[in-house]
Amino acid sequence: MDRLDAMRVFTRIVERRSFTVAAQDLGVPRSTVTDAVKQLEARLGIRLLQRTTRVVSPTLDGEAYYQRCLNILSDIEDAEGAFAGAKPKGQLRVDVHGTLARHFILPNLRAFLANYPEIEIYMSEGDRLVDLIREGIDCVVRVGTPQDSDMIARKVAMLDEVTFAAPSYIEAYGMPTHPDGLDGHRMIGFRSSATGRVLPLEFTINGQVREYILPATVSVNAAESYVSLAKLGMGLIQIPRYHANADLETGQLVEVLKDFPPTSTPVSVLYPRDRQLSPRVRVFIEWVAAVFNQKS
Incomplete structure (x- = not known):
């Protein structure tokens, strides 16, 4: 060797x-x-x-x-x-939120690999905090505002958040018309992987963002379970619009309080601050940014 x-x-x-x-x-x-x-x-x-x-x-x-x-x-x-015609190669290890991967990244991955045939990708799924150095990960794609100061974060998209509920929930609890009229309503709790706390619902009222915590019989920390419970009529949820498009078309979810939207959520690619980007990581980040720019 x-x-x-x-x-x-x-x-x-x-x-x-x-x-x-x-x-x-x-x-x-x-x-x-x-x-x-x-x-x-x-x-x-x-x-x-x-x-x-x-x-x-x-x-x-x-x-x-x-x-x-x-x-x-x-x-x-x-x-x-740096030489003309040379393309990045080698193994690229990334960690991506599963819903983002299935909606944005996986459908476009064939084109990326066709352009960089000597890159081999290992992709893990999660939204937990990752020790990139210790776990051998080159970069992660995350939803939300990055908190880790040891990482460089490149924002690649802003996702529109929307409040949704199932028709069965509306039938049982009524269609809310204003966030201040949510007494008697329920939400499905979503626990932050970073803090373990249930995230409040957000509504923009007269240009000001206000937070509301409603009773929640169930709380989860996975996006798919969060949406599944909403379709079962368990409560209100707030998720990016892209995640609910199919359920809106089939009528399994309906938009509520559309005049009082939550704040948009950033999507970022994070990588270690003290490590120079390799060419394969650099081209992957540029590609991810382009994909989100086209579809978000």
Whole structure:
């Protein structure tokens, strides 16, 4: 294994805190990963990693070497990508909110891969907080206002939010005409993955955004369950319009309080602040921004 490949192995071990997981990520035997680190440590004459039965972590020298490796590998990728006709390649690991993935990203993914055939994508789904470095993720696509100051966030879209209910709910509780007349109504609680708290309903009244908490028999933390409960008549919900288009057409959901819309919700791509973007991450972010610009 040459020095550059050994550097790639070493950086993956540091990020994943595991020889075994790093080997799985890179598609090589664990013994290859172990030998690469031994050769690096022998060549440098220092100990790079501290090994315990549960976790692998860099020594002080290992942390310094890790940062230098990141810069070197990034510079090499940029240098190779600067030549005419050269296209990004390699594995790209992204984490995307599942509903966004199915509506915006997956339908357009074939075109992206046709343009960049040497990029291999691993896509996980979620809306939880992700430790990108530790989990080996290159970037995440998230809904809502980013809170993590360690990440750079590029806003790629603003999604119109709408209040919905099922016809059966309207039949049972009546059609509300003003947010101040919601006494006796119910909502389905949606718990934030960041705080664990139920998010309030938002309504814009005379240019001012006001929040309302209604009784909620059920609260969830997954978008699909949130919408499914609404279609069963369990309460009011607020979701991006795109998510409800099909249910509006079939009559399973109806829009309520349309004169008092919630605030729009940003969609952002987040990536580590202290890491230079690789060409494959850069082209993916540009592509995601273009997709949302066309469809949102």
